[in-house]
Amino acid sequence: MKSLHYRAHAERHRTEHIGWLRAAVLGANDGIISTASLVVGVTAAHASHEAILTTAIAGLVAGAMSMAAGEFVSVHSQADTEKADLERERVELATEPDAEHRELTAIYVRRGLEFKLAQQVAEQLMAHDALGAHARDELGISETLSARPLQAALASAGSFSVGAALPLVVVACAPSDALLPWTVCTAIAFLALLGAVAARIGGTPIARSVWRVAFWGTLAMGITAGVGALFGVQA
Template sequence: MTEPTHDEAHGGALGSRLNWLRAAVLGANDGIVSTAGLVVGVAGATQERAALLTAGLAGLLAGSLSMAAGEYVSVSTQRDSEKAALAAEKRELKEEPEAELAELTGMLQARGLSREVAREAAEQLTERDALKAHARVELGIDPDALANPWHAAWASFAAFTVGALLPLLAIVLPPAHWRLPVTVVSVLAALVLTGWAGARLGAAAPGRAVLRNVVGGAVAMAVTYAVGTLLGVAGE
């Protein structure tokens, strides 16, 4: 047998990094769209910079904190489930070692190994680290790399904040008559970039992803601007 290549040996780590990058791109995309919709909607009702800044900052903080809290709860639940599964597996290994060895052998056979090779591999894996072997083969869990809810929460918070800053700055920095066009163009350009990046990280064709992203963002801004305009007129 040949030795695993560097890429094969680190395939799991690479997959994990790609998942984090995809999550970061999606978080930034959410920040762009939600904040853009909010500030463009307010811009339909008023052109006062203070009102736009207040609305944008409120949306940025509410969105980023919501994303962080949601990700923390989600990953914490996943981590608790993984720990419970590992505890149950550890108990089964202690109480029924032969049955667990036979189970591991069967799972390795199902992956294409012969009965003899699967049995030998199962015995060697069990001698080395029975819990880790069962966790990876049976449960699909790496006991040494359980998801960290704090890392996920901070990553979501940062990604959303970075995305939200673009429409916020685009709506408050230019002169009044340039605010809306600058914001729309900036947001659509950013959505092209995040759509392309998300597709590339997912090994998908970028065309449809970019189109979905841009159309979704454009519709969100159009709807909120129309609502803001109607409310602004009604309030006069």
């Protein structure tokens, strides 16, 4: 009798990138928008070129630290919640295995399996890895989507710094008398490029992503310029 050999079909899904991609896109987008908006605001307030450059540098450093701290705290809170849920599930599996089996069976029935098949699937999965089965199918916690605080913090801080460095370079290189249009135009171009790259990696429509980030970035710079012009004074 011939033995059957099953070879796993290797596939790469875009959700594998979702953890770092979300933090990286958010960080770079925020870096470009916040730094460019700061530059536009102080430029509209008639600040000196040196003051504008100092503002951009300070915005980069403060923003990167803020992004890292915010991501670490928020994602760590998510990780703590996941750990608490897993610990509670571990206790329930040890004290009420039959009830947990019925719960998993009911989940598979709701997903379309016949009752007897759902029972068998639940039994086999629990025999293999009971906690993993309940974490995945009951709690929605998987290896791909699980919270990684340090990864999110580093990705956000690094990507923010990269994004913020782009308008900073423009400030350093652009002529003082044309700094405002240079900052606005290049920031929109950077945002459009970021939207296109993020869409390409994530497999989403590029035009929609480009339009979304460019629109909100332009709106942010426009509002900041208005505030700077309203409250600014001649340096």
